[in-house]
Amino acid sequence: KDVNSNIPAIANYFGTKGRYEEVNPHLLDDILSVNKSILKPGCTGCTAVHVTAIIRHGTRFPTSKNIRRMQRLYDLVLNEAVATDTWLNDIKTKWHMWYTDDMDGKLVKKGRDDHRHLAVRLATLFPSLISEENLRNGRIRFITSSKHRCVDSVVAFQEGLLNLWKVAEVGLGHKINDELMRFFDQCQRFIEGVENNKTALEQVYLFKDSAEMKRVQMKMADQLQVPYSHITTDLVEAAFFLCSYELAIKSLNSPWCNLFDETDAQVLEYKNDLKQYWKRGYGHDINRKSSCTLFHDLFNRLDRAAHEIRFGHVSEAVTIQVGHAETLLPLLALMGFFRDEMPLTADNLDMQRGRTFCTSRIVPYAANLVFVLYDCSEGLRLQFLLNEKPLNFPNINHSAPLYGTVREAYGELLHGCNFEKECELHIPNHANEL
Numbered sequence: 406k407d408v409n410s411n412i413p414a415i416a417n418y419f420g421t422k423g424r425y426e427e428v429n430p431h432l433l434d435d436i437l438s439v440n441k442s443i444l445k446p447g448c449t450g451c452t453a454v455h456v457t458a459i460i461r462h463g464t465r466f467p468t469s470k471n472i473r474r475m476q477r478l479y480d481l482v483l484n485e486a487v488a489t490d491t492w493l494n495d496i497k498t499k500w501h502m503w504y505t506d507d508m509d510g511k512l513v514k515k516g517r518d519d520h521r522h523l524a525v526r527l528a529t530l531f532p533s534l535i536s537e538e539n540l541r542n543g544r545i546r547f548i549t550s551s552k553h554r555c556v557d558s559v560v561a562f563q564e565g566l567l568n569l570w571k572v573a574e575v576g577l578g579h580k581i582n583d584e585l586m587r588f589f590d591q592c593q594r595f596i597e598g599v600e601n602n603k604t605a606l607e608q609v610y611l612f613k614d615s616a617e618m619k620r621v622q623m624k625m626a627d628q629l630q631v632p633y634s635h636i637t638t639d640l641v642e643a644a645f646f647l648c649s650y651e652l653a654i655k656s657l658n659s660p661w662c663n664l665f666d667e668t669d670a671q672v673l674e675y676k677n678d679l680k681q682y683w684k685r686g687y688g689h690d691i692n693r694k695s696s697c698t699l700f701h702d703l704f705n706r707l708d709r710a711a712h713e714i715r716f717g718h719v720s721e722a723v724t725i726q727v728g729h730a731e732t733l734l735p736l737l738a739l740m741g742f743f744r745d746e747m748p749l750t751a752d753n754l755d756m757q758r759g760r761t762f763c764t765s766r767i768v769p770y771a772a773n774l775v776f777v778l779y780d781c782s783e784g785l786r787l788q789f790l791l792n793e794k795p796l797n798f799p800n801i802n803h804s805a806p807l808y809g810t811v812r813e814a815y816g817e818l819l820h821g822c823n824f825e826k827e828c829e830l831h832i833p834n835h836a837n838e839l
């Protein structure tokens with residue numbers, strides 16, 4: 406059966422609820438395929454000596470907040486919608502609400518597979534580092550956020566490696582470290598200024614009220630033949646989530662997807678990007694700065710490897726760190742990736758159609774940032790891969806620049822970016838001073 410036949414036409418617009426396969430469609434044909442040619446740093450005599458991978462957990466159930474919204478939508482469709490189309494009749498007669506409150510963001514089977522398969526692909530890309538020998542010698546470290554979906558992902562990643570090498574007996578451990586992987590929970594300035602401050606997400610609320618959103622709401626009400634006032638933006642989003650979750654969890658092209666065409670999906674994608682931009686991205690400075698500890702942790706490890714390689718042995722060959730979209734996005738923003746010239750605002754969807762800050766491309770489930778340190782004849786080099794594809798560091802025109810060049814580019818952050826200082830509370834006058 407054609408693997409693409411079950412994919413809704415709007416699957417590329419699901420933002421943080423998107424599948425990894427939409428970002429790397431070749432995996433639909435072969436989930437273990439890797440392209441080793443991306444690793445050539447374009448220089449002579451290079452050996453990879455250290456890899457750090459910062460990975461989002463795999464596919465998960467919706468959070469209970471969104472499950473409740475889906476239930477409300479389902480009840481409305483059952484009780485009020487008039488089914489003139491087959492798909493709507495299918496929702497009313499064949500589909501049933503199978504999501505329950507207790508699923509609350511837990512990792513699903515597909516999510517475990519995401520990590521098992523990623524582990525195998527990374528081991529194929531870096532066989533000398535992600536190796537059975539290094540695993541046995543404790544040269545591969547695993548760190549995770551305390552959330553069940555992250556812990557379960559790290560365990561699945563380890564299972565992937567153990568199955569690959571057909572090893573049964575190695576008891577693998579992991580360290581839970583929320584200071585590193587859930588820094589946003591510990592940054593008071595972020596919590597008070599953004600998380601608990603509705604004005605910080607003003608652009609998201611304004612967009613919910615925009616003409617673009619209204620059009621999607623009215624179209625949905627027309628399709629269901631219910632009064633316009635009954636279709637809130639929350640319910641529109643619930644339907645969009647249903648379409649995305651049925652694909653991500655069950656690989657289904659759900660009847661719920663019929664409620665949206667590509668233009669609608671672009672509107673809802675922008676709504677999600679606005680949330681991510683103002684809560685985790687460039688919208689407020691503290692979003693990025695809250696990741697200072699993770700940034701320093703990464704460079705400390707690279708520095709240590711750079712130092713040790715002079716004596717011929719890197720003690721920590723590989724570090725696998727598992728966290729959330731809100732772990733990866735602030736770090737990417739701190740490091741200057743995906744910065745658009747103009748901020749994302751409620752009134753500039755049209756201008757932002759070509760934006761680089763597009764979470765459907767950046768942080769699907771199992772999204773990963775991989776930093777590879779190479780020992781080359783002309784010195785140490787660092788390559789960055791996002792979702793297994795090379796990405797140049799901002800303003801550095803080389804796919805694997807000298808490590809010293811990268812350190813220089815981030816000099817200001819390396820000498821500053823102090824979590825305690827950035828995150829201590831002082832009440833700003835305006836949200837945009839955050």
Ligand SMILES: O=P(O)(O)O[C@@H]1[C@@H](OP(=O)(O)O)[C@H](OP(=O)(O)O)[C@H](O)[C@H](OP(=O)(O)O)[C@H]1OP(=O)(O)O
Pocket residue numbers: 421422461465467468470471510552728729730731
């Ligand atoms: O799915 P949602 O809208 O409930 O948002 C999730 C958050 O729930 P909340 O909004 O705080 O109730 C959720 O927060 P909690 O872990 O429940 O505190 C996560 O931040 C989640 O990100 P990820 O999937 O773990 O990478 C968030 O998902 P994304 O915004 O990354 O899709």
